[in-house]
Amino acid sequence: MTPTGLNTLVVDDEEGIRESLAAWLTKDGYRVATADSGEAALQCIARQIYDLYLVDIKMPGMDGIELLGRIKERQPDALVIVITAHGTVQTAVEAMKKGASDYICKPFDPEELSLIMERLAATKALRDENTALRQQLMERRDLNLEGIVAQSEAMRAIFATIEDVAPTAAPVLICGESGVGKELVAQAVHYASDRAHGPFIALNCGAQSETLLESELFGHEKGAFTGAVQARRGRLEMAGGGTLFLDEIGDIAPKMQVSLLRVLEEKKFQRVGGNQWIETDFRLVSATHRDLPQLIREGRFREDFFYRINVIRIHLPPLRDRLEDVPALADHFIGRYARETGKRILGLTQRALGMLTAYRWPGNVRELRNVIERAVVLARGQMIGAEELSFVEAGADACRLGTLTLQEMEISHLRGALETCGWNVSRAARQLDIDRGTLTRKMKRYGLQRP
Amino acid sequence: MTPPQDHAPSGEAARALAHLVPLGPVEDLYTEVVAANLQALMGLPSDVLPHRPLFAETFNEARRQYDAVRLIGRLAQAMPGPTLCLGLTGSDIGTPILTYVLGESQLGGRVALVSFFRLTAQGPEQTLERLAKVSLHEMGHVLGLGHCFAPMCLMRSPRNLEMIDETRPEFCNACRYEILRRVRLLDRMARGA
Ligand SMILES: Nc1ncnc2c1ncn2[C@@H]1O[C@H](COP(=O)(O)OP(=O)(O)OP(=O)(O)O)[C@@H](O)[C@H]1O
Numbered sequence: 001m002t003p004t005g006l007n008t009l010v011v012d013d014e015e016g017i018r019e020s021l022a023a024w025l026t027k028d029g030y031r032v033a034t035a036d037s038g039e040a041a042l043q044c045i046a047r048q049i050y051d052l053y054l055v056d057i058k059m060p061g062m063d064g065i066e067l068l069g070r071i072k073e074r075q076p077d078a079l080v081i082v083i084t085a086h087g088t089v090q091t092a093v094e095a096m097k098k099g100a101s102d103y104i105c106k107p108f109d110p111e112e113l114s115l116i117m118e119r120l121a122a123t124k125a126l127r128d129e130n131t132a133l134r135q136q137l138m139e140r141r142d143l144n145l146e147g148i149v150a151q152s153e154a155m156r157a158i159f160a161t162i163e164d165v166a167p168t169a170a171p172v173l174i175c176g177e178s179g180v181g182k183e184l185v186a187q188a189v190h191y192a193s194d195r196a197h198g199p200f201i202a203l204n205c206g207a208q209s210e211t212l213l214e215s216e217l218f219g220h221e222k223g224a225f226t227g228a229v230q231a232r233r234g235r236l237e238m239a240g241g242g243t244l245f246l247d248e249i250g251d252i253a254p255k256m257q258v259s260l261l262r263v264l265e266e267k268k269f270q271r272v273g274g275n276q277w278i279e280t281d282f283r284l285v286s287a288t289h290r291d292l293p294q295l296i297r298e299g300r301f302r303e304d305f306f307y308r309i310n311v312i313r314i315h316l317p318p319l320r321d322r323l324e325d326v327p328a329l330a331d332h333f334i335g336r337y338a339r340e341t342g343k344r345i346l347g348l349t350q351r352a353l354g355m356l357t358a359y360r361w362p363g364n365v366r367e368l369r370n371v372i373e374r375a376v377v378l379a380r381g382q383m384i385g386a387e388e389l390s391f392v393e394a395g396a397d398a399c400r401l402g403t404l405t406l407q408e409m410e411i412s413h414l415r416g417a418l419e420t421c422g423w424n425v426s427r428a429a430r431q432l433d434i435d436r437g438t439l440t441r442k443m444k445r446y447g448l449q450r451p
Numbered sequence: 452m453t454p455p456q457d458h459a460p461s462g463e464a465a466r467a468l469a470h471l472v473p474l475g476p477v478e479d480l481y482t483e484v485v486a487a488n489l490q491a492l493m494g495l496p497s498d499v500l501p502h503r504p505l506f507a508e509t510f511n512e513a514r515r516q517y518d519a520v521r522l523i524g525r526l527a528q529a530m531p532g533p534t535l536c537l538g539l540t541g542s543d544i545g546t547p548i549l550t551y552v553l554g555e556s557q558l559g560g561r562v563a564l565v566s567f568f569r570l571t572a573q574g575p576e577q578t579l580e581r582l583a584k585v586s587l588h589e590m591g592h593v594l595g596l597g598h599c600f601a602p603m604c605l606m607r608s609p610r611n612l613e614m615i616d617e618t619r620p621e622f623c624n625a626c627r628y629e630i631l632r633r634v635r636l637l638d639r640m641a642r643g644a
């Protein structure tokens with residue numbers, strides 16, 4: 001009966017209680033998040049579902065009893081343990097009547113806490129089927145907005161832009177190297193728009209022959225070409241009321257650009273081999289890793305089409321230019337793959353994190369995702385160490401590896417200074433003889449945080 | 452268990468990867484036994500440092516005990532890294548949520564603390580054995596290991612003293628593998644490789 005992977009939210013306004021409880025649960029294999037108020041807890045719950053809640057009854061603002069009610073409203077089968085201070089058992093009894101699974105008086109006797117948690121794990125085991133369903137739900141959420149990590153200034157600015165432009169119907173062009181998250185941003189645009197309930201239809205234009213691409217986009221009537229034994233709807237039709245995402249738009253031929261331009265202007269089209277006009281209403285989001293202005297100069301991309309699709313442009317910087325996102329992305333993927341493989345993995349060792357933030361990520365977020373997936377599969381313990389990481393370019397460039405080590409050394413030097421100064425940033429900066437702002441920036445960049 | 456190989460040049464002792472710090476009055480025998488166990492079961496070369504007084508500001512008057520979390524914090528400050536650090540004390544310790552603890556540690560961090568206040572047994576031998584087991588367990592946490600669910604492993608979550616007594620002073624294979632792997636990493640880093 002292991003509590004492996006039980007998602008837990010600890011809600012308490014006292015930092016000491018919150019952190020000690022979280023630490024205790026983590027050692028016992030729970031995945032733990034914390035919130036310092038009822039209101040903060042509700043925000044967490046809006047983003048994710050937890051299996052288990054530990055809730056302090058007495059908190060300023062929304063108290064534990066009210067929070068319990070709100071949790072049970074959304075998630076009637078949630079396991080909630082209320083935490084009380086000695087002498088308020090009366091309230092605890094009230095909480096039990098309202099659906100709490102158990103209560104504990106703080107501070108607890110260690111044996112008592114162990115017993116309650118064991119009992120709970122048993123209850124939880126009986127609900128496994130339920131959990132499986134819930135995890136599926138979480139996976140699905142991952143696919144849209146909830147699963148996007150945006151830690152760096154650059155990514156946050158992009159999300160602010162998305163929120164601004166999503167409600168309009170204007171076409172969006174997303175540029176950036178392969179694997180930076182263009183499709184994810186396209187989805188974010190869709191889900192933040194008033195078309196969110198309509199379909200999100202994606203098509204990669206780079207991977208298709210011209211004829212096939214035409215029929216994929218426009219659909220075809222029966223017998224329109226050899227092999228077209230049945231009439232078929234195209235993506236333009238399927239995207240009606242929703243968003244059409246055309247990836248690698250820089251790869252489509254000028255002739256097809258003309259056809260698409262006409263659809264965008266007239267909002268109607270004909271299937272291949274058909275003569276009926278079909279009306280459609282979709283929002284176009286396109287993406288490319290190519291330099292379109294350059295293609296225009298070379299005569300390979302039409303300027304009029306470019307202006308039509310490039311009304312709003314979002315540029316996604318490569319991962320190496322926003323290394324602050326690396327720790328958060330790594331955590332995000334560790335969480336996902338740990339859940340998928342049912343492994344209990346807490347995170348990265350400091351050295352592993354150092355390696356990740358020092359690498360140049362030619363394959364961007366996709367490469368990071370693959371590295372983490374592999375590491376999770378290989379991991380034998382609860383922490384992913386340097387040994388479990390393998391990079392595309394490892395060893396390919398001795399020169400660069402040299403600089404990596406330098407950066408790793410910087411990270412460990414900074415960490416050492418911070419530790420010596422009890423994580424007092426000003427003091428550490430003085431010791432390192434750099435200014436405070438520089439140190440703060442570096443800490444952010446390398447994900448250095450007070451443990 | 453194979454003891455760790457000594458890579459150090461002859462005549463020079465292996466570089467300590469862990470420091471033992473007696474906090475307040477602690478018999479030398481206690482620290483020596485713990486150091487020997489860290490060395491033998493975890494492959495962690497450990498040095499015993501001179502006594503230090505307990506950090507008075509971490510005493511919780513209302514609970515008549517030291518706050519383990521704050522004590523670890525102060526110890527971490529006083530003993531900067533990268534060497535791991537284990538504080539040993541005869542005073543009672545507790546945390547904000549637990550009325551008492553036998554030991555406390557930073558998971559995957561650097562510092563741990565063990566109190567033998569509640570470990571005292573009939574004979575001194577049993578007390579020492581308990582102290583060694585709790586120390587090994589907490590240092591396991593420092594190396595990043597969580598609780599283990601193998602029936603006989605030092606990383607089991609210790610519910611009470613009886614459970615500690617019935618567990619043999621051994622890690623299960625999985626935990627041992629992890630510990631050795633991490634100690635090797637630490638060692639490599641300490642050598643600047
Ligand atoms: N900010 C992010 N947060 C979470 N996951 C991300 C983020 N950015 C990218 N990913 C993940 O990285 C992977 C690659 O992203 P995506 O497919 O969107 O890249 P792309 O730029 O469209 O690549 P390509 O141009 O090669 O199609 C996906 O699994 C995606 O979920």
Ligand SMILES: [Zn+2]
Binds near residue numbers: 027
């Ligand atoms: Zn433990």
Ligand SMILES: [Zn+2]
Binds near residue numbers: 600606607
């Ligand atoms: Zn074990």
